[in-house]
Amino acid sequence: MRAVNYRSKKLPPRISIVIPARNEARNLEIILPELPLVHQVILVDGDSVDDTIDTARRMMPGIEIIRQTRKGKGNALACGFAAVTGDIVVMFDADGSADAAEIPRFVDALLDGADVAKGSRFCPGGGSEDITAFRRLGNYGLNLITNVLLGTRYTDLCYGYNAFWAHALPELELPSTALARRADGRMHWGDGFEIETVLNCRFAIAGMKIVEVPSVERLRIHGESNLHAISDGFRVLKTIWAERQRSRRPRINREPVVLPTRQQVVAASTRTQPVLLIDVPGRSAEESA
Numbered sequence: 001m002r003a004v005n006y007r008s009k010k011l012p013p014r015i016s017i018v019i020p021a022r023n024e025a026r027n028l029e030i031i032l033p034e035l036p037l038v039h040q041v042i043l044v045d046g047d048s049v050d051d052t053i054d055t056a057r058r059m060m061p062g063i064e065i066i067r068q069t070r071k072g073k074g075n076a077l078a079c080g081f082a083a084v085t086g087d088i089v090v091m092f093d094a095d096g097s098a099d100a101a102e103i104p105r106f107v108d109a110l111l112d113g114a115d116v117a118k119g120s121r122f123c124p125g126g127g128s129e130d131i132t133a134f135r136r137l138g139n140y141g142l143n144l145i146t147n148v149l150l151g152t153r154y155t156d157l158c159y160g161y162n163a164f165w166a167h168a169l170p171e172l173e174l175p176s177t178a179l180a181r182r183a184d185g186r187m188h189w190g191d192g193f194e195i196e197t198v199l200n201c202r203f204a205i206a207g208m209k210i211v212e213v214p215s216v217e218r219l220r221i222h223g224e225s226n227l228h229a230i231s232d233g234f235r236v237l238k239t240i241w242a243e244r245q246r247s248r249r250p251r252i253n254r255e256p257v258v259l260p261t262r263q264q265v266v267a268a269s270t271r272t273q274p275v276l277l278i279d280v281p282g283r284s285a286e287e288s289a
């Protein structure tokens with residue numbers, strides 16, 4: 001439950017911007033000065049071998065810098081979320097793809113009553129200067145599967161520009177930042193690029209009111225993407241299936257989650273029908289739009 005109605009009390013919510021960054025020094029020089037003045041900016045470094053940390057400090061002396069505990073963007077975000085002291089969490093990539101001028105749009109959606117303001121490149125007003133036709137198709141398929149399996153109405157499941165109320169964090173039950181790295185080098189589930197999917201599935205499964213906010217994804221300014229379209233796409237597919245299974249288990253037995261085999265996922269995905277815009281029980285169509 002939200003503790004304070006910020007609109008009616010005319011209280012400004014405290015905003016915490018969480019920035020996962022791995023070798024983004026040159027981009028941080030450009031994006032940090034563009035950020036609005038907020039309660040807290042947290043940069044989560046992923047063992048960068050460039051000047052990411054020094055550049056962040058130079059460009060924004062008040063920035064909070066933390067080092068992630070394992071590998072992957074998901075673990076970086078979980079570490080950043082754990083350091084949040086504000087009321088609203090804004091997830092913000094460091095590669096220059098997120099437009100800081102859109103932050104008020106996300107905050108307004110939350111102040112207007114949403115639990116989650118979900119950025120979308122594919123709803124009216126959204127767009128992408130970056131996405132390839134192949135990735136767009138993959139996104140479409142993964143989005144469709146999620147909407148069918150979870151009864152959501154997402155248009156952009158895998159987009160990383162989102163905001164939500166910080167009080168929702170415990171509900172998300174993200175992998176503990178204190179877990180040790182796996183001995184075989186594999187990532188814990190939720191630590192990788194599937195994090196956006198994990199979050200979006202859990203927002204929906206928890207019955208939160210999700211409002212999509214049109215967002216235009218810009219081109220990464222410098223450097224190369226850390227994402228691998230095929231392997232990370234498959235990991236997202238596994239995640240959708242695992243989240244659905246997880247949502248059916250009693251809460252007390254939810255962890256640890258066992259990832260499905262490739263065969264199970266493929267079998268499940270071939271059973272899906274064309275879009276079924278069904279609602280999460282108990283939520284109206286507008287709420288799940």
Ligand SMILES: Nc1nc2c(ncn2[C@@H]2O[C@H](COP(=O)(O)OP(=O)(O)OP(=O)(O)O)[C@@H](O)[C@H]2O)c(=O)[nH]1
Nearest residue numbers: 020021022045046072073076093094095225226227
């Ligand atoms: N701390 C940390 N940050 C990461 C890691 N992997 C990616 N990031 C950051 O997460 C953000 C998004 O990563 P990108 O490589 O741009 O991937 P993406 O935006 O999902 O995919 P593209 O569409 O290809 O740009 C960037 O700010 C990266 O620096 C990681 O392992 N640790």
Ligand SMILES: [Mg+2]
Nearest residue numbers: 093095097220
């Ligand atoms: Mg990017």
